[in-house]
Amino acid sequence: MLAFSIRRMIEAWVVMLIVALLAFVLFRYVGNPVDQMAGQYTSLADRELMHKQLGLDDPILVQIARFLWNALHLDFGISYHFREPVSQLLMKRGPATLELSFAASLFAIAVGIPLGVFTGIYKDSLWSKFFLGVSLIGVSLPTFLIGVLLIFAFSVELHWLPSYGRGDTVALGLWQTGFLTASGLRALILPSITLGLFQLTLIARLVRSEMLEVLRTDFIRFARARGLSERAINFNHALKNTLIPVITITGLQIGSIIAFAVITETVFQWPGMGLLFITAVQSADIPVMAAYLILVSLMFVTINFIVDVLYAFVDPRIRLHAMSAT
Amino acid sequence: MLQAVPAPPLLDVKDLTVQIDTRRGPLLAIDHISFHIARGEILGIVGESGAGKSLTGAAIINLLTPPIRRIQGEISLQGARIDGLSIQAMRELRGKKIGMIFQDPLTSLDPLATIAQQLIETLRAHLPLSPSAARARAIGLLREVGIPAPEQRIDAYPHAFSGGMRQRVVIALALAAEPELIIADEPTTALDVSVQAQIIELLKALCAQRGASIMLITHDMGVIAETADRVAVMYAGRIVEIGPVAQIIQSPRHPYTQGLMGAIPSLGADRTRLTQISGAMPRLTALPEGCAFAPRCTKAMALCQTQRPSLTPHEQGAAACFLLEGATV
Numbered sequence: 001m002l003a004f005s006i007r008r009m010i011e012a013w014v015v016m017l018i019v020a021l022l023a024f025v026l027f028r029y030v031g032n033p034v035d036q037m038a039g040q041y042t043s044l045a046d047r048e049l050m051h052k053q054l055g056l057d058d059p060i061l062v063q064i065a066r067f068l069w070n071a072l073h074l075d076f077g078i079s080y081h082f083r084e085p086v087s088q089l090l091m092k093r094g095p096a097t098l099e100l101s102f103a104a105s106l107f108a109i110a111v112g113i114p115l116g117v118f119t120g121i122y123k124d125s126l127w128s129k130f131f132l133g134v135s136l137i138g139v140s141l142p143t144f145l146i147g148v149l150l151i152f153a154f155s156v157e158l159h160w161l162p163s164y165g166r167g168d169t170v171a172l173g174l175w176q177t178g179f180l181t182a183s184g185l186r187a188l189i190l191p192s193i194t195l196g197l198f199q200l201t202l203i204a205r206l207v208r209s210e211m212l213e214v215l216r217t218d219f220i221r222f223a224r225a226r227g228l229s230e231r232a233i234n235f236n237h238a239l240k241n242t243l244i245p246v247i248t249i250t251g252l253q254i255g256s257i258i259a260f261a262v263i264t265e266t267v268f269q270w271p272g273m274g275l276l277f278i279t280a281v282q283s284a285d286i287p288v289m290a291a292y293l294i295l296v297s298l299m300f301v302t303i304n305f306i307v308d309v310l311y312a313f314v315d316p317r318i319r320l321h322a323m324s325a326t
Numbered sequence: 327m328l329q330a331v332p333a334p335p336l337l338d339v340k341d342l343t344v345q346i347d348t349r350r351g352p353l354l355a356i357d358h359i360s361f362h363i364a365r366g367e368i369l370g371i372v373g374e375s376g377a378g379k380s381l382t383g384a385a386i387i388n389l390l391t392p393p394i395r396r397i398q399g400e401i402s403l404q405g406a407r408i409d410g411l412s413i414q415a416m417r418e419l420r421g422k423k424i425g426m427i428f429q430d431p432l433t434s435l436d437p438l439a440t441i442a443q444q445l446i447e448t449l450r451a452h453l454p455l456s457p458s459a460a461r462a463r464a465i466g467l468l469r470e471v472g473i474p475a476p477e478q479r480i481d482a483y484p485h486a487f488s489g490g491m492r493q494r495v496v497i498a499l500a501l502a503a504e505p506e507l508i509i510a511d512e513p514t515t516a517l518d519v520s521v522q523a524q525i526i527e528l529l530k531a532l533c534a535q536r537g538a539s540i541m542l543i544t545h546d547m548g549v550i551a552e553t554a555d556r557v558a559v560m561y562a563g564r565i566v567e568i569g570p571v572a573q574i575i576q577s578p579r580h581p582y583t584q585g586l587m588g589a590i591p592s593l594g595a596d597r598t599r600l601t602q603i604s605g606a607m608p609r610l611t612a613l614p615e616g617c618a619f620a621p622r623c624t625k626a627m628a629l630c631q632t633q634r635p636s637l638t639p640h641e642q643g644a645a646a647c648f649l650l651e652g653a654t655v
């Protein structure tokens with residue numbers, strides 16, 4: 001198990017290295033950093049000085065090494081647009097995105113799995129058909145439209161929930177959290193539903209089809225023949241056997257929740273990294289884009305790693321293979 | 327002197343009829359079959375693929391799932407009707423009174439639960455046992471079915487066991503709550519030839535110890551000959567012949583049974599099937615109006631094309647053939 005984890009870990013680092021190199025290329029060769037930073041009236045001499053100070057004259061390998069070294073220390077340079085260290089910007093914006101993604105994932109999993117189990121077990125009931133019909137809408141409506149519709153219904157018409165922003169936040173050290181204030185929690189509701197809805201329907205449909213599949217297997221028939229209760233059959237045997245694909249897909253979905261937070265953050269003017277990224281794209285703020293690229297990949301890779309380990313944890317067959325493979 | 331009232335058989339099936347609902351209308355998969363199994367008896371059920379053997383077994387413990395359903399028939403266990411039991415009562419009966427073993431031990435066990443978990447949950451579903459008492463009992467069961475070092479093996483997952491060992495575990499599970507009847511649906515078909523005989527022997531010995539009866543479904547007349555007390559031959563959803571094994575093997579009366587007996591590889595003769603029955607069993611969608619075997623029968627008469635023979639008693643058994651009723655060509 002340890003060897004398996006270490007191997008996965010090395011793979012994860014290789015992926016991160018490649019992403020970081022891509023980010024470097026983006027940083028170094030898309031536009032000229034000096035042009036971006038220098039004003040219109042900066043003299044040629046000053047420009048040359050800046051060029052030197054930024055280390056752009058050094059051999060390319062040195063530049064790469066420096067970029068990686070800095071990235072490892074979460075130093076992504078200065079934002080062209082905000083004139084502030086990128087890491088500082090991300091520290092301010094990161095918690096907003098992470099909290100939103102967390103709430104959205106929680107919503108998707110906490111509602112999606114029971115919904116999938118229910119529609120799988122009672123596949124012919126009217127409720128199941130209703131949920132499936134509604135979930136089709138969830139899959140096919142674009143995120144921004146769902147967001148706008150929710151804002152229209154719950155903010156504009158009903159005045160129940162705020163339509164933008166994070167509400168009040170409380171500082172926990174460097175972390176600004178919205179989880180601890182009433183207005184922060186209220187502000188979280190609509191965006192996390194918007195962000196999590198697609199994943200919710202995906203998870204529910206996945207769990208449902210896996211349940212249907214598993215409920216047809218011989219070992220479920222044998223469990224029935226042994227006289228186990230329906231509850232034991234459905235939850236101890238059937239649900240557990242659906243978990244492997246569900247964990248995989250759900251894990252990957254959490255990665256894409258973070259990545260796709262961009263749209264939701266834009267609709268709700270949520271002050272997170274996604275919104276920062278959109279601003280960066282609009283102002284060609286390359287350091288911010290490069291940092292965002294690296295951070296989002298880091299999250300993807302980390303989640304993937306956790307999923308792999310969990311996967312092995314749930315399935316004894318993989319555990320065994322992983323052990324014998326080393 | 328008191329007249330002894332004959333005790334009811336352990337299992338009594340009367341007019342069991344199973345239907346498959348399809349888009350093109352209902353199909354009769356089991357057509358009014360009746361049989362009984364005495365206490366401690368082993369009844370073999372043979373017949374070719376699709377004859378309805380598995381559906382018969384599943385119908386008895388109400389494990390049929392739509393679109394397949396029982397539309398008629400009385401099933402009694404120890405004289406008490408068990409068809410029409412509530413879902414809850416049926417659940418309590420499964421495993422406790424009637425155990426079931428399926429064909430494929432590789433897929434009968436939950437791959438994500440240890441042997442201990444599966445045995446303990448089965449034991450505790452039926453018997454008032456503490457977890458530790460159930461575990462001790464589970465280890466005892468594994469020892470009985472011949473798993474070496476059961477104390478250590480019990481916490482393994484199914485994938486750590488070979489096919490034969492898994493079928494032993496399946497037998498332990500089926501016998502856990504000491505049922506009075508075991509329905510074994512081709513318990514050895516999926517296994518290596520070398521372990522088939524061992525598994526059948528084991529099953530037979532364990533049931534004999536407990537006084538349990540077995541309904542042994544198989545393709546293999548050889549197994550029936552060695553194991554069963556009586557045998558029922560099924561063809562296209564009906565029982566065409568039933569009776570004591572010796573009688574059926576030595577003097578089968580139904581032409582289909584005669585054909586089957588010809589197909590047993592016997593010692594001495596070279597091991598090819600000598601009198602294979604030509605043709606195939608009709609599909610449920612195209613059952614002939616008369617005897618379902620008539621199209622393949624070398625002794626078929628005009629009568630056979632239009633009417634279905636019913637079981638006619640003969641010696642200690644019965645066969646469904648007009649030849650027995652004295653009809654002549």
Ligand SMILES: Nc1ncnc2c1ncn2[C@@H]1O[C@H](COP(=O)(O)OP(=O)(O)OP(=O)(O)O)[C@@H](O)[C@H]1O
Nearest residue numbers: 346355373374375376377378379380381382394610
């Ligand atoms: N789920 C199903 N849907 C439709 N038809 C079915 C289904 N299950 C079984 N049947 C049909 O019912 C008939 C009897 O099937 P059954 O499984 O009882 O046969 P069997 O005698 O056990 O055969 P085998 O030796 O292959 O196991 C077959 O014609 C089969 O095609």
Ligand SMILES: [Mg+2]
Nearest residue numbers: 379380381511
């Ligand atoms: Mg079968």
